[in-house]
Structure formats: structure tokens, C-alpha cells
Amino acid sequence: MSSTIPNALTIAGVDPSGGAGIYADLKAFSALGAYGCGVVAALTAQNTQGVAGVHVPPTDFLRLQIDTLFADVAIHATKIGMLGSAEVTAAVADRLAHWQAAKVVLDPVMVAKSGDTLLAKSAISMMREALFPQAFMITPNLPEAGVLLESRAPETVKEMYRAAERLRELLPLSSERWVLLKGGHLPGSELTDLLFDGDRMIELPAPRIDTKNTHGTGCTLSSAIAALLPQRQHALHPVEAAVRDARQWLLGAIARAGELAVGSGHGPVHHFHALWRK
Template sequence: MSQRLIPNVVSIAGVDPSGGAGILADLKSFSALGAYGCGVVAALTAQNTQAVTGVHVPPTDFLKLQIDTLFADVKIHAVKLGMLGSAEIVHTVAERLAHWQAPYVVCDPVMVAKSGDHLLAKNAVSMLIEALLPQSFMITPNLPEAGVLLEQRAPETVKEMYRAVERLREMQPLSSERWVLLKGGHLPGNEVVDLLFDGDRMIEMPAPRIETKNTHGTGCSLSSAIAALLPQAGEFRRTENAVRAARDWLRGAIATSGSLQVGSGHGPVHHFHALWK
């Protein structure tokens, strides 16, 4: 029997000191799902469970050095992209990923804060669409982020989600396997519907809504869970299976989040719910 692959997965994202989102949450997700986590810092934030009070981005030369130094030594099996704070950062990341021919790039386009504030300038969004989405094996926008990418209001019904996910898929190469996971958590109701689309198959993934205020970092954690599972063999070889397994894991992390006591705002999910008994 061959030994199970332990993939090396890197998060290129921001740092949330509270550990609920960004690289620190990604590393927890990787570890919980059997992957070895690496991290490249694309932004520093002053942040807790209640607010983001400041953002600092590293010089692009140093960001490039981080990526090149890591990829020159460590075989990377998948990449998760999170907060990339400027057009220059987006361009640098896109250029280096193309140079290293990075596999399984999962892009979580962090563009809209929970407050509704836009986190990316318009030129950075354009650079994301032009340079990064074509390289991404999967993009995982929520509804407000889909609205920004499509330059329209966010979808407000599942029917509108169908049209939006089709248009988002058109931003990726049509001749190769690429996926869009459009997350419907912002819609009202007792059921959450996500749509997974590869240009051919439209897979509707409904689930009961879990009532909790502990939703900090759910998008980061889901996209990093998918990145951790995509390169693994066996039952996760098919993309759909990896996404379903990641969603099931995240639902468990949300459902058990009340056992943590982190901050007084939107708390984090419990990444290690299956491991900490």
C-alpha cells in the first residue's frame, strides 16, 4: 500500500492577529485536513473579532522574495490566495505563480469586509480579473464579491446566483478544467445554497443554516480547506468530493465554535473540532 501524500499547501494572504481569518486560519485549516501548511505574508492587519483598524502591505520586492525563496526549495501542491491589498501586490503574486507554474490555485477574492466596506481599489480588482482569475483552478467568491467582480449588484436570489456563476466562469479559460464556487450565505432564509460550476456541470449544494455569531474567517477557512484536499489522493481526487468534504468540515467547525472563547465580536470557527476532544 502506497503512503498517503501529505501535500505542501501555501497561503498567500494577510495576517489576522486574532487568528480567526487570514494566514493563521488557513494554517489551522491545512493542519486539520492533513496538509503541511506554508505561508507568504501579503498584508499585515491590526484586527480583532470586532474590527480592522489598520492594514500594512510589504514592499512588492520582498513579497516576490518570499514566494521565490519558498518555491525554490519546497514542492508546493496547492495554493490558497486571500487578501491581496493592492494592484501591485496582485500583479506580483500573479507573475510569480505563473513563473513557478503553481498547481491548484484556489483564489478567495477578499474584497468586501463584513461592514460592507470595499477592501480593494478598482484598479486592484481589474488586475485580479486580468492576471489572477485566469490562473486560478477555483475561485470562491461570496455574493458581495461576485457583485464587485461582475460590476453589478450582488445576487439576491438563487436564480440570480445561477446567472452570476455562469458569468464568473467566463472570466477563466474555457478550454481547461476550472471551477467557480459561489457561496450563498448572504441570502436570507434557513437554508444556505452554494453553487459549484465548471462550465458544464452546475452542482447545487444546499445545507441548513447554522445560527451563530461566530462567522469570522469562514470564507478563508473554506477556501483553504479546499486547497488542502484537492491534491490529496483517494476519495478527494474529484473536485466535487473535495469541495463537499471541505464544506462538511467547515459546518462542523461552525457548529462547535461556541466551545471557544475568543473575543467579544464575531468569533472564529473551531478548526480543530474533530481533533480536540
Template sequence: MTRRIPNVVSIAGIDPSGGAGLFADLKAFSALGAYGCGVVAALTAQNTRTVTGVHVPPTDFLKLQIDTLFADVRIDAVKLGMLGSVEVVSTVAERLHHWQAAQVVCDPVMVAKSGDHLLARNAVSMLIEALLPQTFMLTPNLPEAGVLLECRAPENVKEMFRAAERLREMLPQSSERWVLLKGGHLPGEELIDLLFDGDRMIEMRVPRIDTKNTHGTGCSLSSAIAALLPQYAGGFRPVENAVRQARDWLRGAIAASGQLNVGEGHGPVHHFHALWPK
């Protein structure tokens, strides 16, 4: 029987350096065996060191992009990245509801690695009210968790556990929904993530890799998960195994990032480390 290749779409912003955003998402989809589609929700003037400008396309055109794609292409999973403004968040939420989009992985991109804000502050409440009810998996890092919960970011693993529980309470309670709380901002030699479905709290630990090439790691991880979820559907513990494979792949991409020479700031990960010749 021929394996059905999943079609996965990223609705996100454009990073011209290719390390984060829609371009990175498409690389992650391709590296993990999914066909990647893309809807442009924002344009940035950005490199590995800074963001110098953001342009948001008209919402009528954003709606047209989504509707034209979904009317023709079977979409098996959706990855949400930088949405930028309250109008964009509202439009994306309304169209995903219209199309009854499945397997929505929401990476609440709020701040770039350079420290530049990528989500308007008044858009956070719209994200919570309109997008989280449609989200299958929420993948915030610790600062993003703090913004969503309106408190300071967790500063230790104990606080991460409580934050993961509170974030899960923001998702629909009547069906399967997941939170992946990423602990990369904590100090220490181990990197700790928590995967929680309201019942099982799965602690995932790996040794930290010493590198500055971490541009787009959050985008790439959530995209890898979106690519893998349809491929694990129907298997044993499909969500947990999809997340574990995505984390393993990203760890390899970070470890191989030194093979690239892109920019002078936080460099990108090597999305195709397992495919390109050494």
C-alpha cells in the first residue's frame, strides 16, 4: 500500500534569512516527509541579528489565500506562526473555523530571537479567544507562556508544571488537546520540555547543545510536529511519538548547524542535516 503523503500548511510570516517563519516551516515539512503549503500572514525585513520592519498584508487578501488553498487542496495539518496583528488573528481564526481545519498546531510567535516584538499586544486576547478553541496543540516557550497566562515566565521546572496545567485549561476540555511547553529558556545543561494533555504530563529531557545557532528553533519544531502528526495517526501514542521524533530531528538540526554559514547573529538550524551529503 502506497503511503499517503500529508499536505501541511503554514500560516506565518516571512523571514528573508530563511531561518525562521514560513521559509523554515517549509524546510521542516519537506525534511520530515510532508508536502508543504504556505499562506503569507506577514512580511518582515529581518536577518540573523535584527528585525528592521514588519508589513502585514490586507486581511481580504489573507482570506483569499486561505480560501483558495483550502478549496482545492486537502490539508491534513495546519501550523500557525507569526500572525502579527489582531486583524490577522481574527481573520485566520474565522477562516479555519469555516474550513473546519484539523490538527492545528499553534506556535504563538510573539518575540524574535533578537528581542523584537512580532505580535501586537492587543492581538494576544484575540489569539486566546478565537484561535485557542481551534488549537489541537499549543507550543509556547516560557516567555510566551508568561504572556498568555498574564504572569512572569516560569523560572524552574516546578513552575513549568503549573504553567502547562494552566495553559491546558485554556484549550477545549471536551476533546483531545495538547500543550507542549518548551523549556529552552531555563539555565542548565539539560533542556526540558513538558507535553501535557490534561491527564498525562510527559517530561522530555535532553542534554543542551552549546551553540548560538538557534534562530527559528521554535518555528521548526512546531512545523516538524505538524508534518508528523498525520503520519502517526492511528498508531500507538501518536501525539507523543510525533513530538519525540520532531524533537530528535530538531536536535540533529541544531547539532549540524555549524555546517552552515548564514549571517553573523543567531544562525539557523540545518533542516536538511539528514538528507544533504556531509
């Protein structure tokens, strides 16, 4: 795989402003050397200020999208984003299991940066029961971790340790599976993420960048990891290398987000900061 361009798939929602969802995922794939494919699981009417509406396509057509793609294209990693409903979540889980999808990175999208709800409550238990068994890695932030664990969100790094351990218990215990618990909601000038496989707990610190342009950071990070997992498989610690490189690239995308002028709310990150001239 190191000598071949990997094919990465995103199954997520569409954000017309391009900052989050499938459009952001495809930008991240492209920026990091993967060929991007996309299956539409939801349509949204949204901009940088909020979500005005959500439309979920029929699950039969969602299944057809997935089956038609996997029947023809070798998919080396799959990122799962906004699914919207329990029915969509169950359909995606069923087809991923059928095709034995590799390197599934699940970003449990529940709430938009604007605070708008993006996942029905009935879909959360379906995600745990049906989709978690398919996931190679889950990438919740602290509020999402609280919802998944049916408890309050962690409020300290120490509490994050316990939450990461409990989240790992929701994944299959008999094979390599990872939790990336993102600590961006904690206060302070530095943020800490935790990467945990049930054995190694890796602290990943980073400076906090003062900007309002953080729309789609979760989508972008999970898709960056999916793009890099097939490309880092020969590293000494492949998953850790993919996550570290994805985070470093995202920090640059956030730092350079001010070069874009998209909307008046939470603007997008600059996915092509390393490729476009200032």
C-alpha cells in the first residue's frame, strides 16, 4: 500500500458550505494523498452559522450506493460521519459488515459547531450496538463521550483517562481497536487528546490556536486519519504515526484558516494550507 495511492471512503452528510461533512472529508483525503470516494447519508441546509434543515435519503438507496461502490472499488479506509437516524446507522453497519470494510474510522457526529443536533437520540444506541463492532477507531470529543457513556462529559485529563478506558470497552475486545478521545473542550492554552488501544494510553498534547474558524475540525481530523492509516502501515507504530501526522496537519489547517473568507460564523479550516500559496 505504501507505493499505491489508497482509496478512502467517507459516508457522511453534505454541508453546502464545504466546511464539514463529505466535502471537508474529500478535501482532507486529497490534501493527504488519498483518492476520495463519498456516499451521501444525509443532506443538510447549513452555513457557518447554523443548520436550517436535515434530509435523510431512503435507506434502500443508501445501501445501493455502498454496494455499488464496494463491488467495483477497493476501499482501503472508511470514515463514518453524520448518519442522522437509527435506520441509516443500521443500514451502514449492515453493509460495512457485509463488505468487511477495512480501517473504519467512526466520528460519532451528534452536534454541529453551532449547537444544532445532528443525530437522533434513537440512533445513539444503534451506533453503539451495530456500528461500534465495525469500527477500527472511534474519535469522540468530550460531550460525545459523555453521551456514549451515558454520563457527564469528562472535565479533566484524569477523567478523560477513565472515559477512554470505558469507551474502549464498547469496542470488540478480541482485536486491535482504538479510541481517540479529543480534549478540545477542556479549558487552558494547551489541549490534550488521548489515544488508547486497551493497552497503551498515549497523551497527545497540542497548543490551542485562538480562532473562531473551527467548523468541521472533527470531520477533518477523522478523515485525515483515515487517509493516512493505509499510508503509515509500515511505520514502527502505524496507528500512532497516522494520528500524530493527521493532528499536525490539522493544526496547520486551523492556524492558516484566517486566509479564507467563508461566511460570518465559525469558518472552515484551510485544508490545502500546505499546497496553496498564501
